[in-house]
Amino acid sequence: MNIEFTSEHTAFREAVREWLAAHVPSKRLPSFDTQEGFDLHREWERTLAKDKWGNVNWPEEYGGRGLDLTHWLIFEEEYYRADAPLRVSQNGIFLLAPTIMEYGTDAQKARFLPPMASGAEIWAQAWSEPGAGSDMAAIRTKAVRDGEHYVVTGQKTWSSRAVFADWCFALVRTEEGSERHKGLSKLLIPLDSPGLTRRPIAQLDGDPGFAELFFDEVRVPAENLLGPEHGGWGVAMATAGFERGLLLRSPARFQAAAARLVNLWREHKDRLSSGVSEQVLQAWMNTERFCAATYQLVSRVQAGASVSSEASANKLFWSEMDRHLHRTAMTIMGAKAELEEGLDAIDNGRWLDGYMFSLAGPIYAGTNEIQRNILAERVLGLPRK
Amino acid sequence: MDFRFTENQQDLIDAAKAFFIGENTAERMRKIAAGETVDNLWPQFAELGLLGLMAPESAGGLEQPLVVMAGVAEAAGYAGLPEPCLEIAGVSVPHANEEELSGQITRAMRSELRPHIDSSLADSGEVVMSIDPLRKLVKADSGNDQNIDSINHHGAVLSAAQLVGLSQRMVDMSVEYAKDRHQFGKPIGSFQAIKHHLATVYTQIEFTRPMVHLAAIKGGRAVHTAKVAAIDTAMMAAETAIQVHGGMGYTFEVDLHLFMKRAWSLCGEWGDRNYHMKKLEELVLEGDEPLGPGTTFS
Numbered sequence: 011m012n013i014e015f016t017s018e019h020t021a022f023r024e025a026v027r028e029w030l031a032a033h034v035p036s037k038r039l040p041s042f043d044t045q046e047g048f049d050l051h052r053e054w055e056r057t058l059a060k061d062k063w064g065n066v067n068w069p070e071e072y073g074g075r076g077l078d079l080t081h082w083l084i085f086e087e088e089y090y091r092a093d094a095p096l097r098v099s100q101n102g103i104f105l106l107a108p109t110i111m112e113y114g115t116d117a118q119k120a121r122f123l124p125p126m127a128s129g130a131e132i133w134a135q136a137w138s139e140p141g142a143g144s145d146m147a148a149i150r151t152k153a154v155r156d157g158e159h160y161v162v163t164g165q166k167t168w169s170s171r172a173v174f175a176d177w178c179f180a181l182v183r184t185e186e187g188s189e190r191h192k193g194l195s196k197l198l199i200p201l202d203s204p205g206l207t208r209r210p211i212a213q214l215d216g217d218p219g220f221a222e223l224f225f226d227e228v229r230v231p232a233e234n235l236l237g238p239e240h241g242g243w244g245v246a247m248a249t250a251g252f253e254r255g256l257l258l259r260s261p262a263r264f265q266a267a268a269a270r271l272v273n274l275w276r277e278h279k280d281r282l283s284s285g286v287s288e289q290v291l292q293a294w295m296n297t298e299r300f301c302a303a304t305y306q307l308v309s310r311v312q313a314g315a316s317v318s319s320e321a322s323a324n325k326l327f328w329s330e331m332d333r334h335l336h337r338t339a340m341t342i343m344g345a346k347a348e349l350e351e352g353l354d355a356i357d358n359g360r361w362l363d364g365y366m367f368s369l370a371g372p373i374y375a376g377t378n379e380i381q382r383n384i385l386a387e388r389v390l391g392l393p394r395k
Numbered sequence: 396m397d398f399r400f401t402e403n404q405q406d407l408i409d410a411a412k413a414f415f416i417g418e419n420t421a422e423r424m425r426k427i428a429a430g431e432t433v434d435n436l437w438p439q440f441a442e443l444g445l446l447g448l449m450a451p452e453s454a455g456g457l458e459q460p461l462v463v464m465a466g467v468a469e470a471a472g473y474a475g476l477p478e479p480c481l482e483i484a485g486v487s488v489p490h491a492n493e494e495e496l497s498g499q500i501t502r503a504m505r506s507e508l509r510p511h512i513d514s515s516l517a518d519s520g521e522v523v524m525s526i527d528p529l530r531k532l533v534k535a536d537s538g539n540d541q542n543i544d545s546i547n548h549h550g551a552v553l554s555a556a557q558l559v560g561l562s563q564r565m566v567d568m569s570v571e572y573a574k575d576r577h578q579f580g581k582p583i584g585s586f587q588a589i590k591h592h593l594a595t596v597y598t599q600i601e602f603t604r605p606m607v608h609l610a611a612i613k614g615g616r617a618v619h620t621a622k623v624a625a626i627d628t629a630m631m632a633a634e635t636a637i638q639v640h641g642g643m644g645y646t647f648e649v650d651l652h653l654f655m656k657r658a659w660s661l662c663g664e665w666g667d668r669n670y671h672m673k674k675l676e677e678l679v680l681e682g683d684e685p686l687g688p689g690t691t692f693s
């Protein structure tokens with residue numbers, strides 16, 4: 011075991027830090043769940059991409075720096091330390107991109123990865139349906155092959171930022187009469203396709219962060235099939251692994267929040283009951299544990315291990331840690347916790363925003379109940395029935 | 396940066412685990428609890444190199460770092476090993492040159508009660524019984540006030556590592572029991588409530604083990620976090636395990652209690668939860684430790 015950063019790591023960290031200091035917008039951008047905020051976040055993706063900081067662990071030919079995951083972790087640490095904007099391209103770069111790298115053809119890689127890296131094309135995930143949430147194998151949206159196209163009909167929902175995004179990666183039923191996990195495929199679909207209607211859904215905070223997508227005989231070129239036809243479940247599970255496992259939530263984001271929580275506690279400690287300090291420390295300790303575990307996971311992955319069902323433990327831990335951390339902030343703020351903005355609102359309502367979003371963590375990327383089922387059955391080996 | 400055991404280190408740990416589990420069977424533990432004599436494992440500890448694991452090569456040791464000892468300690472916890480082999484190999488041996496080692500150990504343990512790490516103490520001190528039937532405590536005086544940071548570091552890390560092993564063992568025992576025991580015509584392990592309880596503990600273990608490894612290598616605040624996490628995880632593992640076992644779990648007959656009671660006692664050893672939380676209050680809340688991204692490893 012060796013936990014030393016090399017001098018090259020340290021130089022890399024300094025270079026990231028320096029660049030961020032010169033480029034991170036001094037004012038926090040408006041939420042990317044609004045048109046204005048989305049556009050500004052896209053602009054930020056362009057800025058990142060121009061100097062090749064958007065995806066340091068991607069191969070150089072697709073806009074990355076060809077660095078390993080340890081560098082990515084260091085990048086993330088500096089990124090959240092600098093309080094840089096959230097990544098509006100996250101569903102593309104963290105979920106779809108690794109899937110394309112694993113399953114895509116060379117042509118697909120060349121077509122989709124560079125504009126994803128540059129912020130020119132922002133992606134939404136279109137898996138959930140009104141009748142297929144936790145039970146994703148109940149997907150009914152169908153795609154019928156017609157010559158060089160698939161013709162897609164059906165409905166998707168809860169698609170994050172699909173109101174503003176350019177493309178979606180959808181899971182649809184390509185094999186007529188197929189059931190459950192069989193007969194599904196993954197299709198890459200432009201969101202401005204004729205026959206595709208997007209209806210915004212206001213989220214908890216009132217912003218249109220989700221969309222419902224209605225597909226009425228939408229024609230999708232057959233070359234946009236990602237991975238094997240009718241083999242979409244396996245492809246989707248790989249994506250879900252990235253989502254639950256490593257990429258979507260690196261420790262840095264939570265560690266930055268924990269450091270801010272300690273400061274919040276310091277500012278308010280005189281009026282707090284004694285139990286609150288325990289909660290603050292608990293939140294901070296959780297982020298330390300998450301960081302230690304992530305570095306260990308990255309070491310294993312870099313040595314060739316693959317992450318499968320264990321990824322579920324990761325998702326459980328970060329989502330419950332995040333909710334606890336933000337609830338502790340709500341406790342500290344007391345009577346001011348309800349304020350969203352204005353002079354009286356602590357930190358301009360950031361904690362309240364964070365608390366609301368933390369409530370979604372145990373739901374998206376597969377609910378925590380589903381993650382516990384997966385761990386119990388596939389890792390611990392308890393009987394399904 | 397390669398935060399994994401090397402192949403050699405992993406082999407050492409695996410060999411120790413196989414040995415501990417093979418020798419320290421439940422039957423052996425029950426015999427000890429009943430006051431019967433059992434095989435003396437000390438010659439084998441020595442033969443396998445466990446006692447000299449951290450000793451310098453010049454002294455015939457393997458000169459392994461504390462984190463490897465932590466891997467062995469996790470294995471010992473898993474096996475419920477009653478002998479204080481870890482404490483000797485991981486605390487006493489590496490500090491063998493310190494003066495008044497015995498008093499310092501007592502102080503580092505933050506309790507005047509300690510397992511008989513060396514036989515001289517066992518002979519001289521007043522013996523106190525623990526709820527753990529395999530544990531004899533002796534009362535020792537606290538010695539003088541010397542720098543005990545390193546002893547404390549080793550002791551806390553190795554007790555945390557044993558707690559991780561004990562937690563894992565209690566989960567594994569519960570999984571086996573839940574597959575076997577039927578109610579309502581099905582294995583109880585097919586009930587979602589049981590699954591979710593165990594998945595929760597599994598997750599806590601997965602996020603404690605790497606913290607213990609970090610604490611072994613880095614010391615400092617990581618040690619306090621690791622010990623608190625290990626305590627909370629072990630208490631949760633024990634409470635969950637007894638719940639999954641139902642009435643059987645509440646008996647002296649089923650092995651679970653041997654591991655549960657060991658966990659209780661290790662929670663209070665080498666700094667209890669209060670001690671480590673107070674340290675964190677000083678360091679993290681009131682001190683000037685750097686916090687936030689990039690401060691955990693650097």
Ligand SMILES: Cc1cc2nc3c(=O)[nH]c(=O)nc-3n(C[C@H](O)[C@H](O)[C@H](O)COP(=O)(O)OP(=O)(O)OC[C@H]3O[C@@H](n4cnc5c(N)ncnc54)[C@H](O)[C@@H]3O)c2cc1C
Binds near residue numbers: 135170
């Ligand atoms: C903020 C946010 C962003 C999202 N973004 C996207 C996106 O971009 N693209 C996308 O496709 N989807 C997205 N989703 C949808 C998300 O994946 C689903 O909400 C989730 O899979 C749960 O499905 P559901 O909402 O239908 O809940 P349900 O499946 O109806 O679940 C309701 C409750 O029942 C429980 N439950 C269901 N089945 C079981 C079971 N077998 N055992 C135990 N409990 C069970 C669940 O755990 C949950 O507590 C997003 C959701 C949120 C909140």
